[in-house]
Amino acid sequence: VPAAAIDKINTGDTAWVLASAALVMLMTPALGFFYGGLVRRKNVLSTIMHSFFILCLISVQWVLWGYSLAFGPDKFHLIGGLEWIGLNNVGFAPNPDYAPTIPHQAYMVFQMMFAVITPALITGAFAERKRFKAFVLFSLLWATFVYDPLAHWVWGSGGWLHDLGVLDFAGGTVVHISSGVSALVAALVLGRRLGFGREKVEPHDATMSILGACLLWFGWFGFNAGSAVAAGALATSAFVVTNTATAMAALTWMTVSWWHKKQPSALGAAAGAVAGLVAITPASGFVNVMGAIVIGFGAGALCYAAIQLRERIKVDDALDVWAVHGIGGTWGALATGLFATVAINAGAANGLFYGNPKQALIQLVGVAASWIYAAVGTFVILKVVNIFVPLRVEEKDEVLGLDLSQHGEPAYTSTR
Amino acid sequence: MDPTTVLAVAACVIVFAGWVLLPHQSTVSTTKPIESLEPATVTA
Numbered sequence: 001v002p003a004a005a006i007d008k009i010n011t012g013d014t015a016w017v018l019a020s021a022a023l024v025m026l027m028t029p030a031l032g033f034f035y036g037g038l039v040r041r042k043n044v045l046s047t048i049m050h051s052f053f054i055l056c057l058i059s060v061q062w063v064l065w066g067y068s069l070a071f072g073p074d075k076f077h078l079i080g081g082l083e084w085i086g087l088n089n090v091g092f093a094p095n096p097d098y099a100p101t102i103p104h105q106a107y108m109v110f111q112m113m114f115a116v117i118t119p120a121l122i123t124g125a126f127a128e129r130k131r132f133k134a135f136v137l138f139s140l141l142w143a144t145f146v147y148d149p150l151a152h153w154v155w156g157s158g159g160w161l162h163d164l165g166v167l168d169f170a171g172g173t174v175v176h177i178s179s180g181v182s183a184l185v186a187a188l189v190l191g192r193r194l195g196f197g198r199e200k201v202e203p204h205d206a207t208m209s210i211l212g213a214c215l216l217w218f219g220w221f222g223f224n225a226g227s228a229v230a231a232g233a234l235a236t237s238a239f240v241v242t243n244t245a246t247a248m249a250a251l252t253w254m255t256v257s258w259w260h261k262k263q264p265s266a267l268g269a270a271a272g273a274v275a276g277l278v279a280i281t282p283a284s285g286f287v288n289v290m291g292a293i294v295i296g297f298g299a300g301a302l303c304y305a306a307i308q309l310r311e312r313i314k315v316d317d318a319l320d321v322w323a324v325h326g327i328g329g330t331w332g333a334l335a336t337g338l339f340a341t342v343a344i345n346a347g348a349a350n351g352l353f354y355g356n357p358k359q360a361l362i363q364l365v366g367v368a369a370s371w372i373y374a375a376v377g378t379f380v381i382l383k384v385v386n387i388f389v390p391l392r393v394e395e396k397d398e399v400l401g402l403d404l405s406q407h408g409e410p411a412y413t414s415t416r
Numbered sequence: 417m418d419p420t421t422v423l424a425v426a427a428c429v430i431v432f433a434g435w436v437l438l439p440h441q442s443t444v445s446t447t448k449p450i451e452s453l454e455p456a457t458v459t460a
Contacts, residue, residue, distance in 0.1 A: 248427070255434040262441035290424040297427035339420055353419050 005093035010101035013230045017099070017106050020226025024113035027219035028055045028120050034212030034274070035124050038267075038319050041204040042401025043128045045411040050123035050135065055116050057136070058143055062112040063087050069148035071098065071111065074158025079149050097157040099229040110226060111151075118147050118175045124319030125183030126190050126391075129398050132406040134389040138381060146182065146377040150174050150370060166366035167340055167348055167359070169238065170227040172282025172333040173370040180326020181371050182378040183317055189382045190391055192316035194398050206267050213270035217246055220277045224284040237344055238284040242277065245296035249276025252300025260304075268304075271324065275303035278328035283336040286348050291339030295332060303328050330367055337363030 032051030036044045058066065065085050072080030084090050092103040099107040119139045126135075153159040154166060154174050161173075168174060193201070203209060224242045228235035253272025258264040279299035280292055287295065306323035317323070337360035340351035350356040382391060392398070397405035404410060417425070 248431075251431050252427075255431050255438070258438050258440075259434060262439070263443070264440075288420070290418075290421045293424035294420060294427055297424075297431065 001092045008094050008101060009092075009103060010230070013099075013101045013232075014103060014106055016231035016235065017102050017110050017226055017229055020222035021106070021110040021113050023219045023222025024110070024117065024226065025055070025219075027113075027216055027223065028052075028117045030212050030215030030219055031117065031120055032212070034209050034216060034270075035127060035319050037205040037207065037209030037212060038124075038203045039127050040201060040401070041412060042403055044204060044208075044403065045409055046132070046402035046406050047123070047127050049132075049407060050127075051120045053136070054120040054123070054139055057139060058116040058119065059112060061140060061143055062108075062115050066115055066143060066148050067108050067111065069144065070115070070151035071108075071156050074152070074156060077158055077160040077163065078152065080152050080156055101230060107229065110229070114171055114175060114223070115143060115147055115151070118171075118179050119143050121175070121179035121321055121325055122183045122186060124321040125187045125317045127318040128402060129190060129193050129318075129392050131390060131393050132402075134385050134391045137385045137389060138391075141381045141385065142182065142378065145381065146178060146374055147174070150178050150373060153369070154366065161366050161369060164365060165349065165359070165362050167286055167336050167363065168282045168333065168366065169285035169336075170224045170281045172278075172329045172336070173366050176278045176281060176325040176329025177333065177367060177370040178374040180322045180324070180329055181374040183321030184315070184326060185375050185378040186382060187315050187317040187322070189379065192314070193318065194395060196316045197314060203267065209267060210270045213273055217273055217277060220246070220281075223277075224281060228285060234285055234345060237288075241287055241289055241292035242280050242284050244289050245280035245283075245292040245299070246273050246276040248293050248296025249273060249279065249300040249303075252297050253304050254300075256301055256304045260308075271320070272300045272304070275299040275324050275328045278303075278325050279332035279335065282329070282332045283339065286336055286340035286345050286351075288339075288341060288344055291335070291341075294339065295335045298331050298335060299328050302331050330371075333363055333367050333370075334360070337361075 028051050032048040036048045039047050068082055068084035069080045072084040075081050090104050090108055092105060094100050094102055095104040119142050151174050153161040154168050220242060221239055225235040225239040228238055250269045250273040254264045254269040257268040276296045276299045279295050283295055303324050306327040307320050310317055310323050338352045340348060340359060341354045342348060342350055349359050352360045393405060
């Protein structure tokens, strides 16, 4: 590494971003446990395996071609070029376009963990019925043809939404709208689980889910505060608003469920926390703590309402990925256009409430583009995969459970 | 107060008031408490 490049590296920033990458890595197995507790005991291992497998798959995909497509030299404002394939030209000298004070590979590995968790989020929609082989093909194609281009649009140097001025600090559009909308499409294409609406399907281990949600909360500090790509005031602000919005959303969801179902739900509080984490994600580098409270309140109420709507229209998005990530991400991205203030981030823009209504419109364009691209891309990929491998397991395998039918292993050996 | 703060305070009032005003309905348990269960008999 040339000495001039070494001089630009800040050790504190580098330490924080590498630690944040590790925090975000933890979120994917945490998601596996959050989802794993919500399914029936015959499908818990397959549900956790979805997240674990994607951690491995995208870790390899990202260094081979994913990072280059998402962050490589811009082509037509739509996609990164192949110049950085296999991490060619991605070394230890900082890249001033993305993170001027840390090694380029530190930024690459931090972004890798975002690329990992995004397709893992979708797995909650098709839990308990998707064929493992179809899931493998879908995840690889989705990461390449949906996530990577969308990440370039919003975060890549030269991406069209980036140049338009869309504010997305840590992934409201790229991560949460894309996964949430794709989850809705996947649930519609795969169809409902056997017995949906007739049999009561209850979480087999609420404690596992709540522990998973707590680990997600912990990892999310890396997700949001790490997105400052520096250890300083902006990271601190992102950390504080992340915690505030999450807590407010959990309190709101619990209160709404108390009003609606006469009792405060523990699982509901955990789901509310996740909704708050989702909603504050795009806004975390742009809003103050009062904005975070409003965003958390909106997330708790809107995501809860979205679940009621999803149940009413009888869509079997098994673990409510669309309601929490699709709607939470949409609310967060739009709320960024309302509550962003340059008092927090001088390099960004004010929102509607701080005298800049144009930012709200720009955010709306970003949201609409993400919804449309994710929906169309996911539909096409599912149809293509279905030509080669049936998307669903056979009925007898679904009845037996995916742990035994897909992996040949029970999660629990005891029958008690 | 700026509009964001007004909205934040209103949100907190709504949520906090909910805990005071909402009735709590206990569920009648249909399962035996674990303390009352007999230990399983283990046979060789």
